[in-house]
Every structure is written in structure tokens, then in C-alpha cells.
Amino acid sequence: MMDYPLLLRTFLIRTAKYFSKKEIVSVYPEGVFRYDYGSYYKRVCRLAHALKSLGIRRGDRVASVALNDHRHLELYFGVPCYGAVLHTVNFRLPAHHLAYIINHAEDRVIFVDEDLLMFVELVKDQLKTVEKFVVLSHTGKMPQTSIQNIVLYDDLIRDFPDEYDFPTDLNENDPAMICYTSATTGDPKGVVYSHRAIVLHSLTVGITFGAGESDCILHIVPMFHANAWCAPFAGLIAACKQVLPGREVINMEKLCRTIADEKVTFTAGVPTIWMLLYDYLEKGGWHDFSSLRTIVSGGAAIPRTLLETFNEKYGFPIKQAYGATETTPLVSAAIPKSYMADLSRDELYDIRTSVGIVVMGLEMKLVNTEGKEARMDGKEWGEIWLRGPWIASEYYKDPERSKEAFADGWYHTGDVATMDSEGYVRLVDRTKDLVKSAGEWISSVDLENTIMGHPKVAEAAIIGVPHPKWQERPLACVTVAAGQSVTADELKDYLKDKVKASWWIPDDFVFLPEIPKTSVGKFNKRELRRLYAEGELKPAEVA
């Protein structure tokens, strides 16, 4: 067989040539912009010439700080097909992290959305490698700015030819994209995606969710978030119509109008968006979901009642999926098997609220505390380990942290889960949040939810604290409900017949006026551990 590399170029050219009339649509507050793959390709070619004119060499990193629109989609193919690497920047990171990742990636140019310029202005004096700023503007006006060496994207590319000879001599393992995880501790970690990984991942996405030429994809997932789950790549490869909602993604009325007007069949997003949509719908918001066929939800667990309501009340068929920045990102999808049609409603939702079965092309194993593969019984816990052609093998320029996560040829996800006899995986906890008592795991999430079931408890967070005999024991940090009082013994009694084993019951309870939280509202266990280490958390018998 030919030694023919898997490059994005092949797919870009095929779609531009044979599906030139298929549409790409950007939704802006002022109205809708639409063009077709034929026109798209011409601008991608102009972009490649522009990159050359800026002196960008093969392998150089180029950043996008942008919302979801057709210009960002031009960068998605133009930059990698040219031979450079697109760094999709998460502008929601704290400023010091924003500066860190741009410097760490050594980005030479920043393509920045006119609406997001302020994020770049905030850090511009800390940037060490950026030579040029290019403004992605749909209004066509250069915004007021103190940044020097800045140009409008449309001006930059305008005068170049609309044909470009995209290189065929790239290696399929050459980098195409780079993305940083929003690390909970330390600096963000970079993951580099190759052409090969993106192509293989995109083909698998297409088969897993049955996406084809007749589909119209609405991009709700931000394009800085793990390649927008590769939907822009899978969409172009299958010659789908693509709809990019920009900042209107959080305008639920506009989103619902767009779904109906553009006859969207496929979309994907995080539960945060589905919560916004749920509120809008429950208030009687207008919608017509008749065109929708598949909705993928990932990034966090979707509550079962929400899934049920969406499916049954609104005909909004959500499929849960699982992945990570390190996995390009698709790992598994919760799709019932064809022979499961006779299952009860409850059994089907058990499956649909799992994170699903590992997709074709990857290998998954759940590794228990003894380093062995956990049984497929839906009960035994194991850390999810992964390997496959779109699983990262390292963090970019970070050998120390790479060593931990990518040992023995597998990516250790840090997620602990069960797998049932049909292969469906259910997440239990993060390894770092598990308490390891006498060599056995205790799930902090399980224990917290059980304690929070007590009527007098408002919030409960569990951390593992060192113990001379059992290595670690769970410490419960509890906030009581307004106007209530409770004793540690009362809670221990309450837990007796509710926890998996008696040794799950915390020996000690700390009563706090408030549990410290992270910026996104999760329990800040790191802070709790720090407070414990400094002797600030004192167990008490009564609150």
C-alpha cells in the first residue's frame, strides 16, 4: 500500500472540491453570515499565503483567542494544513495562566476576536514571543487598542491568491493543534495533537454518532476546548453543514431559533449549557427540536432527571460521552446497544447516565488498587487507563508531570470507575479525591452525597488525612443547615446502614461555617488539605 500520510489537507481539498456548495453559517448578534465550502477554501488558501508572508515556518505555533465563527474555522484548517500549529487559547483562564500558556507555547502570532481583545490587552506586556496581532472582526472595524503591530484578519488575507499548494510532505505525526488543560494545581499543561490523531479521532466520531453528509452541526462546545471535541474536523471531513453561534451560544432563545432555522441535526456541549437551556424551556421558551437527531454531552456528569426531562418532555435526545484534553477528546459514549430495546425505562437511563463504552480504536482498562484489571461486574473500582492513536503520550515540554500521567505506555486518567458486564463505565471519583484506607478506596463523592442526605446538613466535603495505622482516613468537613445543630455521633449513626462498609464512616467531623470553593463553585479540597496540614481544621463533637 502507498506510504500516504493522514493529513488534514486531503480532507480539506476533497470537501472544497466536491462539496463546494455546502454551507458554513456564523451567527452574530447583528445577524447571520453564510458562505459555502468553496468560498471557505479560497479564504483558507489566502490565510496560508498570509502565514507565509508573516514568516511563519513549519511547526511554529500560532494562537487563536476566539469564539466560534467561520474565521476561527478557517484557522482550524488553514494553520495545520500550512504546516504550523494552532494553539486554541482558553481566554477564561486567569491572566497569569493566559500569559503563561502563550509564552510556554511560544506563539508567534495571535489571532484574536474583536470581542475578546481585552483579554489579550490585559497580558500583552507579559508576552515574550508574539510578533503580530490579527483581529478577527465581523464588524470590519479595528477596535480601539493600545496594542501595536495589529491588523484586521480580512485585510491581512485580502490580496493573496485563492489557491495554495498545501504541503504533502508533512509527517502525519507532525503537530496540528495544541491545547492547554486548565490545571487545578500548578501551571496549565499543554497537549499537542497530530494530524494523524485528529483524522483518526474524527473518523471514529463520525461512526460512533453516525454523522454524515446530511448532518448539520451546531458548534456549542467552545473551539478552545479540546479542539471543540473535533466536531469542526469531523464536520468538514463528512462535508456537513456547520453552524457557529459565536457569543450567541449563551442566548437560549437565539440558540433555539438557530436550531430550527438551520435545521440543526447534531450538536454537543457541557451540562452548564444544558442547564441554561433547561431554565429557558421550563419558562416556556420557544423551541422546535424536530430536526435534532443527536446531542452529545460531556465534560461533566449530566443529572439523570435533566436527561430524562430533555429526552421525554422536549424531544432533545442527549447522549453522554467522556473524554479529556489528553484524549483529543472522545474516549467513550453512552449509547444503548441494538438488542437493548426491551430494557425498562430505568435500565435504559442507567445506561444513558453512564459514560458509556470505550469507542473503537482505543484500549481501556480499569486498574484496581492491586494493579490488576478490575472485574466487569459494575462494582469493582479501577482507575481508567487508556491507550490508542489519539491518546497523549506526554505534556508539552513538561517531562516531570508527563512521567506521572503517562507511565507504562498508558495514560492514567486519574478517574476511578466501574465497568459492568456490557462494558458500560460509570465514574466513581477522581483518584486524588479518594481516601485510601487500609489499601481500600473510599469514594469522597459517594460519602459526601450520603452525608448531605442528612436533613440537618447543608454541605459536606471529604478529604483523606494521614493515619498511622490505616494510611489515610476520611475527614468530614460539614456545614449545618441554617438554624440547625447536629452532633458527630448523630451523623455516624445516620451513616451506619447507608455506607458500603462500616470503615467508610469518618472518625472525625469538622464543622465549618462555609466550605471553601473554587472559582467554578466546586469544593476546594486543596484548600481544605492545606488548612488541615496547618492545624486549622479541628474535629468537634457538636456544631
Add this chain to the structure above:
Amino acid sequence: MMDYPLLLRTFLIRTAKYFSKKEIVSVYPEGVFRYDYGSYYKRVCRLAHALKSLGIRRGDRVASVALNDHRHLELYFGVPCYGAVLHTVNFRLPAHHLAYIINHAEDRVIFVDEDLLMFVELVKDQLKTVEKFVVLSHTGKMPQTSIQNIVLYDDLIRDFPDEYDFPTDLNENDPAMICYTSATTGDPKGVVYSHRAIVLHSLTVGITFGAGESDCILHIVPMFHANAWCAPFAGLIAACKQVLPGREVINMEKLCRTIADEKVTFTAGVPTIWMLLYDYLEKGGWHDFSSLRTIVSGGAAIPRTLLETFNEKYGFPIKQAYGATETTPLVSAAIPKSYMADLSRDELYDIRTSVGIVVMGLEMKLVNTEGKEARMDGKEWGEIWLRGPWIASEYYKDPERSKEAFADGWYHTGDVATMDSEGYVRLVDRTKDLVKSAGEWISSVDLENTIMGHPKVAEAAIIGVPHPKWQERPLACVTVAAGQSVTADELKDYLKDKVKASWWIPDDFVFLPEIPKTSVGKFNKRELRRLYAEGELKPAEVA
């Protein structure tokens, strides 16, 4: 990203582990055999142990002379995942070719269907490398045979363990399968398929035809014919139910019963089978095609009226596709685009009778007589050139003939075609059957069909004959209809306003009692050229 090879092993293990209950069905004259992927996998593991016990090494060739059943499907994965190469032998070849390909491939073992043993017995004394014969028997009885060193497959694998540690250190470019084309001239030519090519091709088949876990595939294409178009691979990868009809494939009543009983959704085959089916249906044969979703037809053009009748009268939705042994084989598929719903019935059948648009992952160009890419106008002719990860780069151990077909990094198919503005390709002729007059191509097929439109003509075959000024000119070999007489001038007159240009009209006509035919009933142009070279074809004015 991880350096993780594309091997069939990954997909085999995933389907066996997570879709172990999905069925595989073999249909025999005596009845139906069924088991599941869980049991399938155990036998594939036993087979791997058996190959080891036979001393088969990595890269060794192992032949199958077999019909479509579950044992053949075990070989399809067992042999390549073990690290050896499965040579699927076309037992319909003439005996000297059968012996040639087995010797040329240096097959060490032959797995032979009990019903096909006679084909092997015919050539057994000519075989130079075969050490062992293994009989694939569904009756469980060793047939009467003079062959020594022969064993029943089920006996061979029975006592081995049902787990096998399939190698992970194969290279994805290592050979998995080998198949020989039934050459029209000279010895058959071998094409070797790598794990990588098969995996990428199978994923693309899945997206192109929308095949997923809920599909049930009926394998009509013989498994010796270009990997059965990779449907067994694509089917296992997507965890489809698979149905293998064995010799019952030509029993139309049984085939129709099987489609209904097993709820077949997807099948593929050559027009020969569809003609048999058509006859059966037109005679009022029982059928229920309500489960069928996709039928792929390839290997030869399907007549338009047949396609129309199948679609409209019988609800049998045929999609035409194009490929070759050299292309694994899928190259293009004739699927109307989603925005073509408003086309007229005629326009839609124009598309459905084309060979379609090149599939994702491949590059196609039509190269005209000047060596340039033909226009996408539906008119200009060009030879189809292909490149991509599942296109062959050579014939096995045949540098001489490889040089011709695989020049400049492209596979030269020898098929001349047009491509319209939407990318749909229509075949015109084989390059070797075109007449090249003054540097311009004349289609022998077109010209023959036009001449055969004359009421007094029964058959017409065109060959190109050397000409001192125009390089080549068309010579018409004509058989007149029973009891008729016709003159050369009459025919020239008739053609005047029917051919593309006046220089298409043959200068000379040869009248023959019969046109020589090949074994499959096509005009034997090779024989006509030989007769012409030997002065046996004399132009005449009247017949």
C-alpha cells in the same frame, strides 16, 4: 500522541469484550449455525495457537479456499492478528492460475472448504510450498480425498486455550491480507493489504454508508474477492451482526428468506447476483425487504432500468460504488447529496448510475491525453488516477508490471471517465480499449453501442488498428442480424449524426459470423487484435 499502531487486534478485542453477545450467522443448505462474538473470539484465539503449532511465522502466507461462513471469518481476523498473512484464493480461476497464485504467494497452509476440496485436488501436485491442508467443514466429516497431511479445522483448533496474547508489536504497515486480480493478460497480479489500509478503509466504509452497531450485514460478495470489500472488517469493527450465506448465496429464495429472518439491513454484491435476484422477483418470488437500508453494488455497471426497478418496484435501495483489487477496494460511491432532494427522478438516476464521488481519505484525478487534469464538466475524459492510504503501490513480487500501473506516486486505474461539476464520476471505457486517433480518444464502448443501435446489426466490437497518419483508427467488427444484409456505407451514413465527431466513424468494417468472446461472455478484443495482426480480419463493403 502515542505511537500506537493501527492493528486489527485492537478492534477484534474491543468487539469481543464489549459486544460479546452480538451474533454471527452461517447459512448452510442443512440449516443455520449461529454463535456470538464472545464464542467467535475464543475460536480465533484457538486458531492463533494452532497457527503457532504449525510453525507459522510472522509474515508467512496462509491460504483460504473458502465460501462465506463463520470459519472463513475466523481466518479473516485470526491469521492477520496472529501476524501472518491471509491469502484469499479465488477458486474460480483456471487451474494453472490457481496453482500459480498459491506458489507465487508461497502459501504454507491451505484452509479449504469441504465443498471446494476438488479445486485444490486438481492442482495439488503443482503446489511447491504447501505443507498442510486444513478442511473447513460444517458437516464435521473428513471428505474422501487423496490429499495427504490433511486435518479437519475443528479438530486442529479444538484443544488449544481460548485466550491468546495477540502481538502488539506488529507494524501497522505489515501485511494482513493478499489477493490476486484475475488478470485478462498474463499471470494474476498480487496485491498485499496492510493492517493500516484495512482499518482506514473500514472506518471510511462505515462513514460512507452509515454502517453502525445496529446494522446486520449479509455477505454476498465472495470473501476471496478484494477482502469481500472489507465488509467483514467494517462489520466487526462496528460490532454489527454478520450473516454469511455460503453456497446458498445463489439460492434466491433462501437469500430472500435470510434477509427477512435475520433482519438484514446492509448488503453488497455484483450485478450478476442482482440479475439472478431480479429474475426471481419478476417470477413472483417471495421477499420481504423491509429491514434493508443499504445495498451496495460494484464490480461492473448496473443497468439503469434494473436500478430503477429494484428501487421503485421492490424497495431494494441499491447504491452503486466503484473500486478495484488494487484499492482495498472502495474508491467512490454514488450517493446523492443532501441538497439534491429536489432533483427530478431522471436527474437522481443520472447520479445513482454514476460511480459516484471519491470517498474521504483518497485523492482522485482524471488525467487527459495531454497529461493534465480534466475539467469537471461531465464531458472531458481522463484516466482515473488515485492515491491514498489504501491504494496499492505495487504488485507483489512483480516490479515490471508495477512500474506501469504505479507511476509518479499514483495508481493508474486504466479506467477512463468524466467528472461532473458536483464531482460525480462516470466511466467511459478502459484505456486499453480506447482508440487513440490523432491524439484524441474514441470510446470503443460508445461506438459499439451506437452501431448496435442499427436494426440490421446484431453485435459490434471496435478495436484500434495502427494507422500511418492518425496513429490509430477504429476498426468495426460487425455481426449482422439473422437474415439481414448491410453495407459499410449504410453504417457510415447511419453513424453520421450519432457520433461525437465525424472522425469517430470507422474507415473500415469487417463482417464476421460471430464475435469471439471471453469465458465470461465479453467481446474478446485481445483475440480480435491477434486476428487483425495475422491478417485474418479483412475489411469488406457488404455483408
